Amino acid sequence: MKDLGYYVPAVLLAIGFACRVPGMRRTWRDPLLRTVNALLIVASSVLFFAAPTTIALVNRVTGIPNFSAPLVYSILTAYNAACLVMIINWRGGPAEAARRAGLRCVAAYALVIVALFTLFGIGDASEERLRDLDTHYANTPYIREMIALYLVAHCIASLVTTVLCWKWSVRVHGWLRTGLVLIVSGYLLNLVFDVLKFLAVGARWAGHDWDGLSTDAAPPVASVSALLVAAGFIVPLVGPRLSHTWQSWSAYRRLGPLWRALRAGPTVAGGSVGMAWWSSAELRLTYREAGILDGFLSLAPYFDLALHDAAKSAAYETGADPRRAKAVADAAMIAAALTARSHDPQGLALAGEPPEAPTAIERARDLVLVSEAFRTSPIVEAARRDPAWAGSKQP
Incomplete structure (x- = not known):
């Protein structure tokens, strides 16, 4: 021995x-x-x-x-x-x-x-x-x-x-x-x-x-x-x-709340594509980011830029820095859009010329902050409960 x-x-x-x-x-x-x-x-x-x-x-x-x-x-x-x-x-x-x-x-x-x-x-x-x-x-x-x-x-x-x-x-x-x-x-x-x-x-x-x-x-x-x-x-x-892999797994996990909310919608591209169990963390993260960005496209008719601006101002008032304030505003606009879509089962907002996707939501490097704000921010929760919330914030 x-x-x-x-x-x-x-x-x-x-x-x-x-x-x-x-x-x-x-x-x-x-x-x-x-x-x-x-x-x-x-x-x-x-x-x-x-x-x-x-x-x-x-x-x-x-x-x-x-x-x-x-x-x-x-x-x-x-x-x-x-x-x-x-x-x-x-x-x-x-x-x-x-x-x-x-x-x-x-x-x-x-x-x-x-x-x-x-x-x-x-x-x-x-x-x-x-x-x-x-x-x-x-x-x-x-x-x-x-x-x-x-x-x-x-x-x-x-x-x-x-x-x-x-x-x-x-x-x-x-x-x-x-x-x-x-x-x-x-x-x-x-x-x-x-x-x-x-x-x-x-x-x-x-x-x-x-x-x-x-x-x-x-x-x-x-x-x-x-x-x-x-x-x-x-x-x-x-x-x-190993550090890069860990960061990818961490980002993948933190994107979960936003991805699951968007995946519940009817038209998320790639939502039904399965991933092999041996897929790398980087590939899984890329798939999840792509699914979220595609989900944004399906929500574009319901986005409200006035609500985005109001949410950003509210975030600034709480002391958020510019990057985090923008993430809160993006998350609030997404939450309100999801609520608005759920109230439009006939898809009336989709009739006619589809609006361009607003530039408020940008590349995936900020998606983790958006996902965290989507899960935890009271401003986002207010927008989720009342998509007309932005009107009450206007002077």
């Missing part, structure tokens, strides 16, 4: 990577998105291969006791490199300079990986240790240096990334700042992980046993850290899209 602390976040990160696979062909040339994809899969691999069950399996398959140690340390080092390259590409600047800086970073950490396997190869780690290799071999020549090297490389990457992201986060806003704060939080936990490991290994060097810091406390810290860092890189990329 302890392995779930490794496998669950590994699966979550792998799912995040899988969700990005369909769009990879279109974004492969973008170094930023390419690095995000690499970061997700490498972070997932770190947690998967660090699980004791996977460690035992890799050791058994390779036939080399503790071969998982340099493998996990190397994947963790690659993860550090991917994070730094991500920051380099994310910060922008000249493309060629970013490319050179990224290559230098990758080359440096590639040398660390080579050194890790070299030190493991010349050291003696013949007794398999699934959970406590760092502390068990803390005093073994070459294996000791391998452990210290991966911890130092990890600590340097964590410090650099934390400082860079924190400095950057105070200069930006919105989703980018949220992502940077998540990354900083994750890397602060990475530093906690490094401290716990260093304390446990240092205690062994001093002849003490603080192994629990390494075997019990450090792994869950690493799991949470990986999730926070991955989320920090993903949020600024998907956040704006």
Whole structure:
């Protein structure tokens, strides 16, 4: 059951990577998105291969006791490199300079990986240790240096990334700042992980046993850290899209009162057209806006511009700003028109030349305010009860 602390976040990160696979062909040339994809899969691999069950399996398959140690340390080092390259590409600047800086970073950490396997190869780690290799071999020549090297490389990457992201986060806003704060939080936990490991290994060097810091406390810290860092890189990329979708759903819902009132009429274009359950929020909003605007056309013979002007003046008297006053006036004119149409079952107002739709009701960007006023404004309610209400407001 302890392995779930490794496998669950590994699966979550792998799912995040899988969700990005369909769009990879279109974004492969973008170094930023390419690095995000690499970061997700490498972070997932770190947690998967660090699980004791996977460690035992890799050791058994390779036939080399503790071969998982340099493998996990190397994947963790690659993860550090991917994070730094991500920051380099994310910060922008000249493309060629970013490319050179990224290559230098990758080359440096590639040398660390080579050194890790070299030190493991010349050291003696013949007794398999699934959970406590760092502390068990803390005093073994070459294996000791391998452990210290991966911890130092990890600590340097964590410090650099934390400082860079924190400095950057105070200069930006919105989703980018949220992502940077998540990354900083994750890397602060990475530093906690490094401290716990260093304390446990240092205690062994001093002849003490603080192994629990390494075997019990450090792994869950690493799991949470990986999730926070991955989320920090993903949020600024998907956040704006999610925000736009949420705004579309919110506008769709808030347009409901006005749309339902107009839909009850006999001639709303598109009123019988169904929407598939998988239709996007944007498509649903467009459909609802179109239905409302078509409903306005069917109400045009009943619109009263004098009532519109009176309602706007009444809204100004209540302290409404120009945009909201216009929305109240539009809603009042619509409410009165609906009442007037309900009192004209024979459609007498439709006889003869149809009047032009008044310019009082404009594009859909203001429809949400109109719908809210239609539902809540006492001025609209007065116009709804008495379509001749405008006459009583005239001087």
